[in-house]
Amino acid sequence: MIPPTAQAQSRHEGIILSLTADLKPVRRLPPPGWRALLWLALVATIAFTLAMVADRTAVVSRLTAAPDIWLSASGSALTMVLAAIAAFQLSLPDRSPLWALLPLPAALLWIGASGAGCLRTWLVPGTHAAVLDDTKDCLVFILALSVPLSALLLGMLRRGYTLRPGLTAAVAGFASAAAAATLLVLFHPYDASATDVVVHVVAVALVIVANRAYGGRLLQAANS
Amino acid sequence: MVRAETRQTSPDDTGRDDASPDDARRCAWMAAAQAGDQAAYGALLRDCVPVIEKVARRQGVSADRIDDVVQETLLTVHRARQTYDPARSFTAWLAVLAERRAIDLMRKTGRHAVREVHAPLAYERHADESAAPRRSAYDAAATHRLSEAVADLPLRQREAVQQLVLQERSLTETAAATGRSKGSLKVNLHRALKSLRARLGPEG
Numbered sequence: 001m002i003p004p005t006a007q008a009q010s011r012h013e014g015i016i017l018s019l020t021a022d023l024k025p026v027r028r029l030p031p032p033g034w035r036a037l038l039w040l041a042l043v044a045t046i047a048f049t050l051a052m053v054a055d056r057t058a059v060v061s062r063l064t065a066a067p068d069i070w071l072s073a074s075g076s077a078l079t080m081v082l083a084a085i086a087a088f089q090l091s092l093p094d095r096s097p098l099w100a101l102l103p104l105p106a107a108l109l110w111i112g113a114s115g116a117g118c119l120r121t122w123l124v125p126g127t128h129a130a131v132l133d134d135t136k137d138c139l140v141f142i143l144a145l146s147v148p149l150s151a152l153l154l155g156m157l158r159r160g161y162t163l164r165p166g167l168t169a170a171v172a173g174f175a176s177a178a179a180a181a182t183l184l185v186l187f188h189p190y191d192a193s194a195t196d197v198v199v200h201v202v203a204v205a206l207v208i209v210a211n212r213a214y215g216g217r218l219l220q221a222a223n224s
Numbered sequence: 225m226v227r228a229e230t231r232q233t234s235p236d237d238t239g240r241d242d243a244s245p246d247d248a249r250r251c252a253w254m255a256a257a258q259a260g261d262q263a264a265y266g267a268l269l270r271d272c273v274p275v276i277e278k279v280a281r282r283q284g285v286s287a288d289r290i291d292d293v294v295q296e297t298l299l300t301v302h303r304a305r306q307t308y309d310p311a312r313s314f315t316a317w318l319a320v321l322a323e324r325r326a327i328d329l330m331r332k333t334g335r336h337a338v339r340e341v342h343a344p345l346a347y348e349r350h351a352d353e354s355a356a357p358r359r360s361a362y363d364a365a366a367t368h369r370l371s372e373a374v375a376d377l378p379l380r381q382r383e384a385v386q387q388l389v390l391q392e393r394s395l396t397e398t399a400a401a402t403g404r405s406k407g408s409l410k411v412n413l414h415r416a417l418k419s420l421r422a423r424l425g426p427e428g
Contacts, residue, residue: 015295016269018400019302025260026306092307093300093324094317161304163324223303224405 032088039084039153043179054186068117075110076182079103083175090168091160100171114197142203145180154215158222165219166212173211177204250314269298272318279322295396296325373423381416384409
């Protein structure tokens with residue numbers, strides 16, 4: 001009498017033999033934190049390059065004059081870091097989907113500080129408020145910069161094996177959009193205003209949705 | 225299927241369970257497999273089978289579909305092997321993959337079951353056209369035409385038809401045997417059926 005597990009094993013012997021024959025040595029993935037750090041280093045390089053062309057004294061004076069811009073930029077930078085870590089965690093099959101919540105506190109700081117900026121614009125007369133024409137540039141900047149950053153991040157995430165491609169790609173999109181919004185501070189010629197905040201939220205949402213759709217499919221395809 | 229989702233074990237509590245000698249053995253095998261050790265890999269995959277079966281049963285997969293979950297999970301282990309970190313529990317890693325494949329399979333079969341209707345009387349009364357006596361005379365000729373048409377297909381399409389339809393092998397088995405992806409097999413089968421349909425016509 002053959003024990004049931006031995007029977008089951010022999011039923012799968014064909015696939016086991018073909019997988020064994022197909023075995024090639026693989027390079028184990030570095031820990032997710034290290035992989036996130038690599039992407040963040042590439043973003044920092046882009047930031048450095050952009051800072052070369054930006055008007056640095058204007059950036060510094062803006063940041064010192066309006067502390068809430070400083071706060072909202074820290075919020076978006078922190079969102080970028082946490083979302084990148086979350087995306088690399090989600091690219092591993094045995095990690096909890098709850099990692100997707102990691103960037104949310106930083107995102108609240110980001111939105112909260114930007115909202116406070118709008119309030120100030122309303123309360124202090126004479127502040128240069130953005131009109132829709134200016135904000136169109138913002139939107140284009142965030143979208144245009146998010147494309148290469150997302151592509152880079154998704155390319156790195158493909159090496160993992162995510163069981164939730166849509167969620168992973170959406171979080172990757174969040175990281176890229178937050179990075180683009182942080183870099184925007186270098187070129188932002190005016191204070192935060194209500195239209196400005198709305199445009200930022202719309203741009204970030206567009207990047208997340210596009211990543212979820214296209215990036216999700218890309219990560220799904222990478223799995224097979 | 226919500227039930228299956230909520231029953232998932234928390235995937236993040238995968239700190240190594242040092243108390244289990246089974247897990248320590250599997251971790252060592254997987255680490256060796258990542259370095260390309262085929263013998264360790266074979267031993268590991270055979271050792272995985274009962275674990276996957278247990279997970280599939282716990283998820284509520286019906287007995288006749290458990291083998292499908294096992295095969296899909298083994299393939300997933302193969303494709304995801306670079307993501308395993310030997311500092312963590314292998315058994316927990318495997319269980320998460322098996323759970324996901326079990327849920328996928330139940331979703332798929334659930335969708336099929338919704339489309340199917342249980343109507344034994346209608347089934348009994350439905351005329352079986354293939355049983356009509358006038359057709360039997362044409363059967364030999366039809367079979368000949370079909371095999372000719374299949375032989376004329378391009379290599380990949382012919383392979384898909386022969387393996388999946390004529391030999392009734394599963395997508396997973398065929399993919400493993402031919403080295404093609406399941407997606408490519410599906411596409412080729414679809415194209416093959418389309419060109420066969422065009423060539424043989426509605427009466428073919």
